Amino acid sequence: MPVPERRTPADIWAAVAIAVAVLVAAVLIWQNSQERHTVSTPAAVTVAAPPQAVVVPAALRELWQAPDRATAAPVTVAGVVVTGDGGTVLGRDPATGRESWRYQRDLPLCGIPAGWGSVIAVYRDRRGCGQAVQLAATGARMTARSGFADETVAISGNDSYLLVQGPRRLELWRSDLVRTLEYGFVDAPVNPNSQPRSHCTLLSAGLGTTGSRLAVLERCPGEAGTRLTFLNPSPKDASKPEEYGSTVLPETTDGGEPRLLLTTGEATAVYLPGSGAMPPRLGVYDNRAKLVSQHSLSAPLSPGARVQRAGYHYLLWTGRDTLALDPATLAPGWTAPETLGPGAIMAGRILIPVSGGIAVVDPVGGAQERRISFPRTTSPAGPITLDALGATVLEQYDGTLHALGG
Structure with a gap:
């Protein structure tokens, strides 16, 4: 029989050194992993969305407020209001603001858009705003992705895709956060x-609301x-964009x-802009970049001008007034003067923020039916965006979400 090998002291010390090295490597990996720097406390069950309001409240008062710097408009999913600030995403009870679930990382948020019955943090x-995690209505993690992106991005979406657009590049993600398109600068093509x-x-x-087109405005050298x-x-x-049409717009001489x-x-x-x-x-183009119609505006749009969809309606806040755009032709229709934001739909009526309260407007002709007066805790410096979840009206402005109720 062969003589059994004997372990020498050197063998034992080598084994100990390997074990220590493996343990140190495991600790370092854990300390630098996403799990080490993440707090996730999901809710036990999904909170169902409340029934839609059948009437607009006769009166409103502030129920609660919370920091919400990660988005410019209220975000809701199922029956919770979602706020984002710093690196923390919170699901809240719409009536009380009480925390339902939490997801927190030691990275700053770029946005918290809602999509596909979930929230994408x-x-x-x-590498920029390319770290994303999809959270269910309970706050539980579903899927995630990581990639190269610009330092600042605008995030929007529809029922099919999420758009993440920066000054140099943009990407589209589908519901499983897989990229379907990259356009512009590519880090390693x-x-x-x-x-x-x-x-x-x-x-x-x-x-586009149908998901069939992506429109891009860009300024290119030499044009x-x-x-x-x-x-x-x-x-x-995904790395080879397919164009349906492209055109260079007339040069402007009045700035902007x-x-x-x-x-x-x-x-x-x-x-x-004027020239x-x-x-x-307002220029209206078809889906191959051909100019179809133009509509004169009474004044230039402010830098904070924005459009918000309210049911079947599109509302353009110019910085002074709210214009209703025809859902088919996008031609301007009625005007609500001296407003503070675009507006939202509730109980078949359009609610538009105004000084000292909210105007209740007929969506067909734009007539103001009444005004709900209430004191805002602060004077808004920027536009007010609205939404409604059940009987709760949500106002978002200046990095804070305000919940209002009767």
């Missing part, structure tokens, strides 16, 4: 010539005006850049 790391324009500044972008481009949101190869306000997929509204004798106007 987008965080900024050393597999196909170097796949992007039609990789050195342009992306000014704004928008997804006299701003370029409007329509893309397939889900090409065969054109702005993409809204796209339905079939029609797209672009703000065109010489031409007043500021």
